[in-house]
Amino acid sequence: MILSLLLFFGVALLLSFEGKLLLRLVARNQLTRWEQWALGFPLSAFLNALLFFVLTIVGVPLTFLVVYGAHALIIVLLAFFSRKISLPAQFPITNSQSPSNFQFLIFNSQFPRKFLIALLLLSLTVKLFYAFSHAVFLPSYYFDTVSQWNMRARISYEDHAIAFDTDESRGMSKPQYPILLHALQIAFMLPQAGWLDRVANSATFLLTLTSFVTLFLLLMRLGNFLFALLTVALLFMVPLFSIHAGQGYGDIHVVEYLLLSAVFLFFSLEGTNNQKLETKNLLLSALFVAASAWVKQEGVFFGVIPWLVLLSLWCWRGRDLLRRCLLRGFLPAACLGFLWTLFIFTQGFPIGAHGGDFQPEWHGEGISKVLTVLFSFGSFGMFFYVLPVALCVLMCATFRNPIILWGLFSFVETLFVFLFTSNYQYLMNHLTFHRTMLIPLSILVLGCAFLFERLLNKSER
Amino acid sequence: MWLLPLLALTVQTAAAQPAYEVVPKLSTVAMRFFEEVIGPMAEKTVPFEARGRHLILEYSADQPFEFKVSFPLGRASPESLSIFQPLHTLWVQLKPAQHARIVIDLARSPAWSPWRERYLLHAVGPVGSTILIHEFEMQEVTFLGSLRAYIRQFFVDEPPLLSSINFLHGYRVAGMSVTVLFGFLFFAAVALTFFSQRRRKTVFLICLVTLLVYDARFSWDLLRVSVQDLRQWYGFDGLTTGGQQEYRQLGPLPAVVRILREEFQRSDTGMTVAICSDETDLLNKQLGYHLYPIPVGWVETVGAQATHLMIIATARGTIEGSLVSCGKEFQRRGRLLRAFPQGIRIIRLAET
Numbered sequence: 175m176i177l178s179l180l181l182f183f184g185v186a187l188l189l190s191f192e193g194k195l196l197l198r199l200v201a202r203n204q205l206t207r208w209e210q211w212a213l214g215f216p217l218s219a220f221l222n223a224l225l226f227f228v229l230t231i232v233g234v235p236l237t238f239l240v241v242y243g244a245h246a247l248i249i250v251l252l253a254f255f256s257r258k259i260s261l262p263a264q265f266p267i268t269n270s271q272s273p274s275n276f277q278f279l280i281f282n283s284q285f286p287r288k289f290l291i292a293l294l295l296l297s298l299t300v301k302l303f304y305a306f307s308h309a310v311f312l313p314s315y316y317f318d319t320v321s322q323w324n325m326r327a328r329i330s331y332e333d334h335a336i337a338f339d340t341d342e343s344r345g346m347s348k349p350q351y352p353i354l355l356h357a358l359q360i361a362f363m364l365p366q367a368g369w370l371d372r373v374a375n376s377a378t379f380l381l382t383l384t385s386f387v388t389l390f391l392l393l394m395r396l397g398n399f400l401f402a403l404l405t406v407a408l409l410f411m412v413p414l415f416s417i418h419a420g421q422g423y424g425d426i427h428v429v430e431y432l433l434l435s436a437v438f439l440f441f442s443l444e445g446t447n448n449q450k451l452e453t454k455n456l457l458l459s460a461l462f463v464a465a466s467a468w469v470k471q472e473g474v475f476f477g478v479i480p481w482l483v484l485l486s487l488w489c490w491r492g493r494d495l496l497r498r499c500l501l502r503g504f505l506p507a508a509c510l511g512f513l514w515t516l517f518i519f520t521q522g523f524p525i526g527a528h529g530g531d532f533q534p535e536w537h538g539e540g541i542s543k544v545l546t547v548l549f550s551f552g553s554f555g556m557f558f559y560v561l562p563v564a565l566c567v568l569m570c571a572t573f574r575n576p577i578i579l580w581g582l583f584s585f586v587e588t589l590f591v592f593l594f595t596s597n598y599q600y601l602m603n604h605l606t607f608h609r610t611m612l613i614p615l616s617i618l619v620l621g622c623a624f625l626f627e628r629l630l631n632k633s634e635r
Numbered sequence: 636m637w638l639l640p641l642l643a644l645t646v647q648t649a650a651a652q653p654a655y656e657v658v659p660k661l662s663t664v665a666m667r668f669f670e671e672v673i674g675p676m677a678e679k680t681v682p683f684e685a686r687g688r689h690l691i692l693e694y695s696a697d698q699p700f701e702f703k704v705s706f707p708l709g710r711a712s713p714e715s716l717s718i719f720q721p722l723h724t725l726w727v728q729l730k731p732a733q734h735a736r737i738v739i740d741l742a743r744s745p746a747w748s749p750w751r752e753r754y755l756l757h758a759v760g761p762v763g764s765t766i767l768i769h770e771f772e773m774q775e776v777t778f779l780g781s782l783r784a785y786i787r788q789f790f791v792d793e794p795p796l797l798s799s800i801n802f803l804h805g806y807r808v809a810g811m812s813v814t815v816l817f818g819f820l821f822f823a824a825v826a827l828t829f830f831s832q833r834r835r836k837t838v839f840l841i842c843l844v845t846l847l848v849y850d851a852r853f854s855w856d857l858l859r860v861s862v863q864d865l866r867q868w869y870g871f872d873g874l875t876t877g878g879q880q881e882y883r884q885l886g887p888l889p890a891v892v893r894i895l896r897e898e899f900q901r902s903d904t905g906m907t908v909a910i911c912s913d914e915t916d917l918l919n920k921q922l923g924y925h926l927y928p929i930p931v932g933w934v935e936t937v938g939a940q941a942t943h944l945m946i947i948a949t950a951r952g953t954i955e956g957s958l959v960s961c962g963k964e965f966q967r968r969g970r971l972l973r974a975f976p977q978g979i980r981i982i983r984l985a986e987t
Contacts, residue, residue: 293847313885
């Protein structure tokens with residue numbers, strides 16, 4: 175038990191360190207030490223997935239020696255290169271404007287402000303307790319966890335190779351699922367004596383935890399403690415989001431990577447004036463949006479594609495801008511983001527999670543179902559009442575925001591997928607529509623937070 | 636053979652015998668745990684039309700039976716009169732008695748409202764039992780009584796089901812969605828801000844308060860379900876002595892996994908587990924995951940090479956002496972290793 179715990183933390187530390195070194199290379203000391211450690215884990219989880227992919231392509235067995243030998247080699251190379259070319263900290267990774275003294279509305283006096291902080295902390299503590307107890311102390315429960323996610327990771331772990339089963343003889347048959355979560359679970363399991371369900375779920379829980387800690391730290395730099403706390407707490411106020419934080423499915427991890435990508439995209443596009451693009455942040459944004467495509471294919475459709483469209487619109491203004499966008503944005507996002515899709519296409523596996531996902535069909539009768547789901551079910555609480563009102567007020571008061579555009583793009587895409595394709599059935603039986611809707615909803619909540627912060631900055635000036 | 640011959644609806648008040656209040660449970664209470672199969676059951680359903688909150692029932696029965704009340708969804712079509720949300724169904728377990736009078740508080744279901752007129756009443760009992768329903772009566776509801784019922788309904792929890800990872804049903808009061816009710820209040824409050832001097836700030840405040848109120852309600856459920864799950868799994872209730880116990884709909888599956896793992900360690904020639912069940916795929920998938928690399932499958936597919944058979948809550952699975960059957964298609968010799976009270980039996984099959 176204690177040895178298992180030590181090994182778990184050893185792997186977590188090693189992966190975080192690897193990610194930290196990679197961040198030093200690509201972000202050149204723009205992040206604080208805490209931010210580097212926290213962000214290092216989601217980044218190295220992506221690197222780990224790419225490593226597993228390369229080893230699978232080459233046909234090398236995924237044993238402890240091979241995987242950790244490769245990680246050791248990557249760490250040595252990263253340490254060497256980051257030492258060579260990293261520069262001392264020059265400018266912070268924040269908005270170019272001065273950080274706002276975020277006081278929430280009428281809460282300028284100390285008591286209501288402290289009361290609000292206490293409420294938000296309490297709300298987050300409950301969510302953390304639920305997520306931690308269900309991920310770490312309780313067994314895997316949900317259907318896809320034991321039939322697809324953890325099951326495929328377990329079979330791959332025993333086989334020392336990623337499983338691409340196309341029939342149910344071994345209990346799972348989704349060879350098209352991207353491998354980031356499976357690779358992460360296997361990496362944590364290799365030093366252990368055998369497959370441990372709670373280690374598998376703890377590994378993905380750590381990904382959630384580090385992603386939201388990073389998000390919090392980055393938002394704190396943009397605004398202040400209350401702004402960061404409010405934004406993160408708002409995300410967890412989406413009821414279905416809290417359930418997914420207890421682990422088991424991949425949807426929350428797609429959202430995590432997309433939120434990280436959105437923050438860096440915001441820093442890159444909005445944090446500077448229109449003529450100067452902050453390319454280091456853009457590269458990080460590109461890496462994280464590509465990572466989302468390695469968790470679930472929803473990452474491609476609701477992450478990579480809208481991201482590329484947004485960047486194209488932005489960079490259309492000048493040749494120099496376009497060149498910089500191409501090298502630090504388009505290329506890494508498209509090459510890494512579409513790599514898995516290209517791979518499964520060449521292998522002849524279906525692109526979507528279910529066969530025939532892209533059959534075009536119009537289902538007008540689904541509109542009433544969409545409205546029922548958004549406004550009278552419990553998955554999203556009050557968000558689809560509050561969000562349109564907040565958006566209207568914010569967008570009347572302040573200017574457009576790329577993250578809001580991304581969120582709206584994803585929202586329309588989601589509606590399109592469930593009303594114009596055979597995915598309609600998953601709207602009617604509630605199988606995937608609610609989960610997919612978490613993606614645009616989370617991006618819109620983050621976009622609103624950015625608009626709100628900008629609005630306060632504007633009114634202060 | 637069982638009977639329901641004396642179904643009658645009356646609106647008379649007062650009867651000679653006193654009526655005892657029976658606290659009904661929502662069907663979600665049973666749904667969130669492993670479902671035990673008691674034996675072959677028969678069910679009779681009748682519609683019932685009346686307004687009120689307390690249903691008074693006079694019955695006679697020679698065996699225990701379940702009495703359920705469902706709330707039809709609408710009157711849009713004749714079919715919709717028999718469609719109901721099973722999560723909102725109330726049920727009570729009734730003892731054998733002669734002319735017993737009981738009171739059931741229908742407001743315990745979030746689908747109840749004082750305007751509701753139509754109900755579906757189900758009696759479920761063992762085949763061969765005799766159940767006589769002599770009289771139904773509905774008691775009127777007061778304004779304060781309705782108000783108290785709404786508050787209670789608001790605190791009916793979101794059931795932690797297998798489907799909860801895909802969607803949440805949400806809360807309901809008086810048969811209406813709480814998000815819709817809150818939504819109307821929210822829009823009304825926002826509309827009122829047009830008369831406010833600090834319109835934008837007030838709108839943001841209303842948005843925040845709306846989200847916080849709903850979040851407080853949902854957080855309470857998260858906290859409660861976390862504590863319940865931990866208590867059930869670790870046996871903190873004082874009845875069990877620690878260790879992994881049961882978990883939600885999985886029932887005694889962890890203990891089953893332990894026994895089969897021990898069998899696997901003792902086995903020299905490998906092992907295949909066949910499952911004989913009428914249930915959905917969940918237990919099969921759970922066993923497949925926890926026992927991997929031991930092959931696990933339905934008796935129809937792996938029955939021929941199976942070394943072990945698991946009978947899960949089905950009348951098809953029987954053991955007579957050393958003869959083990961799962962329907963007529965599967966018959967082998969075997970020895971019972973363990974029987975669980977929930978209807979799960981583990982059998983080591985003899986070599987063919």
